[in-house]
Amino acid sequence: MLYLSIKALHIIFVTSWFAGLFYLPRLFVNHAMVTDTATLQRLALMEHKLYRFMTPLGILAVILGMWLWFGFGLSGGWLHAKTALVTFLIVYHLYCGRLMRAFAEGRNTRSHVWYRFFNEVPVLVLFAVVFLVVLKPF
Numbered sequence: 001m002l003y004l005s006i007k008a009l010h011i012i013f014v015t016s017w018f019a020g021l022f023y024l025p026r027l028f029v030n031h032a033m034v035t036d037t038a039t040l041q042r043l044a045l046m047e048h049k050l051y052r053f054m055t056p057l058g059i060l061a062v063i064l065g066m067w068l069w070f071g072f073g074l075s076g077g078w079l080h081a082k083t084a085l086v087t088f089l090i091v092y093h094l095y096c097g098r099l100m101r102a103f104a105e106g107r108n109t110r111s112h113v114w115y116r117f118f119n120e121v122p123v124l125v126l127f128a129v130v131f132l133v134v135l136k137p138f
């Protein structure tokens with residue numbers, strides 16, 4: 001019962017974290033296309049609030065995942081591969097924080113096209129992680 005409750009919470013926080021990982025780079029796409037001050041300031045505020053909201057969700061998703069792994073003695077190559085992908089996702093999250101600060105300080109140098117590709121990265125990671133954890137291929 002405890003194991004399944006933790007797994008349910010894990011999936012809830014993973015889903016919530018991904019809502020932010022999908023939406024924040026989408027805000028960056030819009031931010032890279034606008035020039036008027038009012039819109040620039042509004043997008044910077046939205047990005048700041050979203051980043052502050054999604055960070056604890058990511059931390060809880062990872063803590064609960066680690067609890068499932070180490071608390072119940074699970075093992076398997078899929079867990080190591082999954083953790084490697086999640087580590088990449090954490091780096092992506094932190095890089096979004098850097099980009100957010102660059103936008104807020106008017107230091108963004110990348111185009112909206114670059115952000116459209118950047119926005120797709122979490123989608124690819126989500127596919128890989130979910131297939132890994134459900135199929136456990138190795």
Ligand code: HEM
Binds near residue numbers: 010083
């Ligand atoms: C380092 C971070 C993470 C660790 C250590 C971890 C570990 C685990 C473990 C041990 C399970 C239970 C597997 C089972 O009962 O079959 C699990 C379930 C799950 N994890 Fe994670 N997880 C992490 C992050 C994530 C992330 C970022 C995602 C999404 C992309 C994710 C998606 C899932 C899903 C969908 C399940 C349910 C699988 C099922 O019920 O078959 N996890 N995780």
